Each structure stands twice: as C-alpha cells, then as structure tokens.
Amino acid sequence: MRVAATATRREFRTWRDGRPFWAGLFTFAAGLPIIYFPYAHLKFGAIPLALSTSAGAGSLIIGVLLVALAVSLWFHQQARVFAGIAVILLALVSFPVANFGGLLIGLTSGLIGGSLACAWIPPTAAAESQPAANPASTTIPAGEDHGGT
Template sequence: MLLSRWRRWRRTRPFWGGLFAVLAGAEICVLPLAPLKVMLQQGVAGIPSVLMGIVMIVLGLTAWFAPAQRGLAGILTTLIATAALVLSNLGGFLIGTLLGILGGGLMFAWQPYAAPRPAPAQETAPAQGTPVEGSPTPPQAPAPAPAPPSAPHHDPQGAQP
C-alpha cells in the first residue's frame, strides 16, 4: 500500500531531476561550510556558494511539489549550476555542477504521463429506406465527422502523450 503510493507520487513528478538538483545544491553548499579556520581563509567568497546551493535545493523541491513549474526550475537549475563552476570552488569540485546540469535537464525534459486515448469507434450510417418510385429524394448532407475524444489534461503547459 505505502510502496504503491510512493511509486505513484514519484511517477507524477520529475523526481530524479529534483533529486539530482537537491544533491547538487547540497554539494555546492556544504563545501564552503568547512571548519572555521578554512572559512576565515575564504572570506566573502563562501557566501555565493551557500546561496547558490540553497537556491538549487529549493528549485529541486519545487520540481517535486509543484511539477507544473518544472520548466522554469530546470532552466534556473542549469544556469545556477553553470555559474557555480566559476563562482563556487569549481562548482563543488565539478560534482555539484555536473549533478546540477543533469538535474536541470531532467526537470526540463520531464513530461507528465497522459493516459492513452481510446481508439475512435467506427460509426455506421443508419440504413435508409428505399425511396418510392417517382418521389423526389431530398439531398443528403454529409455526416459530420466525430470529434476525437479528449481526456482532461492536468499539465498547464499542454504536454501531450
């Protein structure tokens, strides 16, 4: 029961992209939080690292709890991870940058699963009676084509299966 609920929750959002973004943010954020002796040597250079790490963690959580915002969160995660390469200890010694770029790409590329549409049913025209000889036959209008069934879609960006 609990495992099936977890799987259902995980599959309805960009879980892996958010996880990689949270891990990247933690990696970038933790490195400047070294012992006090190392922090004094860094000076104010550690502040952007901590801020970028916190923002990446928030973007990863946004992808989990507000999947409709996954596009913006993915783009911002990728941009911040790239900026961390220059501004933050080589982006957490490249680990944070690579995880951030991977997570941002996964968040941006994720699409919600839409149930497959049922095949349209073939409609047959009703049988017409034979006209009486000598009576005028009224012109027949072509039957309107049936509209394809559309399932409601919960993604505001309009992703289709």
C-alpha cells in the first residue's frame, strides 16, 4: 500500500512539474469565491448578509471563465501567456462586477495566478537557458595566450 502511494505521489509530482500547476491552482481558487458569494446567504450571528446583486450573472460568467482558464493552464501549457493575461484582466474586472472580486479573495488569487502563468517557463526551455554545469571547462587557463597581442 505504501509503495503504491509513493509511486502515485511521484507520478503526480512529475505531472505537476511539467506544467504551470500553481498558476492553475491559484486561478481555480480565484474562480470559486467569485462564483459563490453572489449566491450565498451568509449570517454573522443574527445579522443576515445578502451579497446578491444584479451582477450575479456577471459573477457567474467571470468565475466560470476563471475555472476554465485554470483547467487550460493544467492541460494546455502552450496557451499559458494568453491564459495568464486573461486571468489578470478577469480578476481586475471582477472587482467592480463581482462583489469586490469575491471579497478581495478572488481578486488577489486571480492576480497571483495570472502572474504565475505569465512567468512560468517550460522545464525543457528552463534547462537549456541555464549556464553550463562545469564552469571550469569554459575558462581559459591563466598561462595560455590565444592570439592576443
């Protein structure tokens, strides 16, 4: 049982490292409060708090788009820059439309998720752009002259 759990964790870690996982997770977490708060009936003690507004449809559209962009970040990494910019724009639009961006929870999470999506670099490109592992092999020994005057 423990070996299967270890193998599953290793497979998940490999899957997670090959895509902007945290960007998708923050984006997914941004969509949920934006969808939830306009339709929730909250109570603080004996005080009912209704956040239902005429912008409920706008909140639903923004929240569903954020969840869809999160899934696309996980399964279609080539669209990460487009998805990141779209997430940032939707998060900013959610501030006036969707109860201050899901009480600032969705707004903040969306801005973080969109920024992470734009900044993420695929692992193969990241490995190629790093300098050589052995810097001593690329230096010129001190006593040699290579065509200089």
